[in-house]
Amino acid sequence: MVIDSQKKEEIVNIGGEGFFLEMLDKFIAQAIEILGQIRSAKAAGNADQAKSLLHKLKGSSLTIGADDFARHVLRAYEKAQAGVMVEDEDLGLMDACLVELQAHRKTLQ
Amino acid sequence: MKSRVLIAEDDAVNGRLLESILGGSEFEATLVSSGEEALRASKENKYDLLVTDLHMPGISGIELVEKLRAEGNPVQAIILTGEEDVSTVVRAMRVGIFDYVPKPVQPEEFVLRVKDAIEAGRLVQAAERATRDRDRRMERQVALSVWKEDVLGRDRDRYNKTLFDNLRMSFNQGIGFGGLVTLPSLIADTSKIVDGNYLVGTDLMDLLIENARMAESAMRRFEEIDQLIRGEIDLREASIAEVHTLVCRVADSLHSLLDIKSQSVVVSEPPRQSGIVRISERLLTDAVRELLINAMKFSKPSSQIFVLFRRTSSHLHCSFVNTPGENQFGSRGVPEEHERLIFEPFYRIVRTVDERFGTLDYGLGLSVVEKIIQGHQGRIRAGNIHDFFSKGAEGESAANFELQLPLIDT
Numbered sequence: 001m002v003i004d005s006q007k008k009e010e011i012v013n014i015g016g017e018g019f020f021l022e023m024l025d026k027f028i029a030q031a032i033e034i035l036g037q038i039r040s041a042k043a044a045g046n047a048d049q050a051k052s053l054l055h056k057l058k059g060s061s062l063t064i065g066a067d068d069f070a071r072h073v074l075r076a077y078e079k080a081q082a083g084v085m086v087e088d089e090d091l092g093l094m095d096a097c098l099v100e101l102q103a104h105r106k107t108l109q
Numbered sequence: 110m111k112s113r114v115l116i117a118e119d120d121a122v123n124g125r126l127l128e129s130i131l132g133g134s135e136f137e138a139t140l141v142s143s144g145e146e147a148l149r150a151s152k153e154n155k156y157d158l159l160v161t162d163l164h165m166p167g168i169s170g171i172e173l174v175e176k177l178r179a180e181g182n183p184v185q186a187i188i189l190t191g192e193e194d195v196s197t198v199v200r201a202m203r204v205g206i207f208d209y210v211p212k213p214v215q216p217e218e219f220v221l222r223v224k225d226a227i228e229a230g231r232l233v234q235a236a237e238r239a240t241r242d243r244d245r246r247m248e249r250q251v252a253l254s255v256w257k258e259d260v261l262g263r264d265r266d267r268y269n270k271t272l273f274d275n276l277r278m279s280f281n282q283g284i285g286f287g288g289l290v291t292l293p294s295l296i297a298d299t300s301k302i303v304d305g306n307y308l309v310g311t312d313l314m315d316l317l318i319e320n321a322r323m324a325e326s327a328m329r330r331f332e333e334i335d336q337l338i339r340g341e342i343d344l345r346e347a348s349i350a351e352v353h354t355l356v357c358r359v360a361d362s363l364h365s366l367l368d369i370k371s372q373s374v375v376v377s378e379p380p381r382q383s384g385i386v387r388i389s390e391r392l393l394t395d396a397v398r399e400l401l402i403n404a405m406k407f408s409k410p411s412s413q414i415f416v417l418f419r420r421t422s423s424h425l426h427c428s429f430v431n432t433p434g435e436n437q438f439g440s441r442g443v444p445e446e447h448e449r450l451i452f453e454p455f456y457r458i459v460r461t462v463d464e465r466f467g468t469l470d471y472g473l474g475l476s477v478v479e480k481i482i483q484g485h486q487g488r489i490r491a492g493n494i495h496d497f498f499s500k501g502a503e504g505e506s507a508a509n510f511e512l513q514l515p516l517i518d519t
Contacts (some may be wrong), residue, residue, distance in 0.1 A: 052166075059123055059365055063122055
């Protein structure tokens, strides 16, 4: 499931289908930007910055109900809390989920 | 009126969701994306609630609330946190954050917490307002006491001198007690003794009788005041219209006195809203008569005396407005520092007596009026107002004696 159906329903109930699509677009754009920032932080060896960005990504992915994506973010965040820098593998999995989300978005009007 | 909520959330997705959840009919939500923006917005507008993310670049949610508190902004706050870290929540509570909401927010629960926080904030503010009002009332009370102390203390010599002066003048001047003291000597000095009896002229005897009658009036006045102070007044319910009629009747009965200085009384229409007060018709008539005569004595010739009625939710207000001539202090109307003192017994604002009005002029009239109104559970106050009725845009200083009678629930 790309998007948790219950979460989607919650958002639709708040502002309708259009509002859900607005939120999804916002999330995808923000996630792309944050993933880029995490990669920059990783390249700079700034683990704290990477952890903070992962925290932000965790929050928004749970808000929109992007559960698969959130699961990978959460794992990376837990590692970051243990002092481990985010790994390329985790970032790759997040990228894949994001592509899947973008494809899903195209099926929605 | 909608409750105003400021949302500080750097996460655009979450921020937009919160803004939308609170975007219904009950709230007016404003979304900002940083603590710095929230501080600016809080300076520009007043909010009922701040909803802030805990983690934001720059100023964190807790720091934001700390800064607002340091600026004296008591806005109620909710913090959004993904942390299960108890110590963070405890720290948030210590800086005065009302509640925390874990992310992702559950819309219905979030709205309930927002409502709770706003309600709690209003209760806190109401309690603070009540405390401030009480403090202000106490300050005013203290200020009044200090003022009285100051006026009476500063002018104690003058006040005492004036009081005794007035007393002496009241008993000596014109007719009354002064006459009773001086007339027997006059009789002794000027009358013949025939067969062991004084032979007193009719003129002298008439004067003696007149003085005795005035002295008797004064004694009755003292008795009335004594009864007013000690006893309860027998009150009956009366409509505002009846009080209005009573005032009109008293004004009509004073035509001969109004002619002395070619003055007139203008009584306003009664208030449109009805109401019931409790009055003693006899005593209220006395009070209104006294106030009107007082206004006549102190008003300029050919001036108008206005009686204005006003009804508030709790009282019937009746203002006696007159245009005074210059007083002994070189000003017009009631000198500010005398606004209370003029109700003191024997306190006379002028030293001269106009006998044409036939009043005792012992300086007791306003004291009696005050006691009568107090006996009606009402209040009377004196002061000056600017009257634009008679002099157009320039206006003119006018004295205003306003009595307030409490309305009763029917």
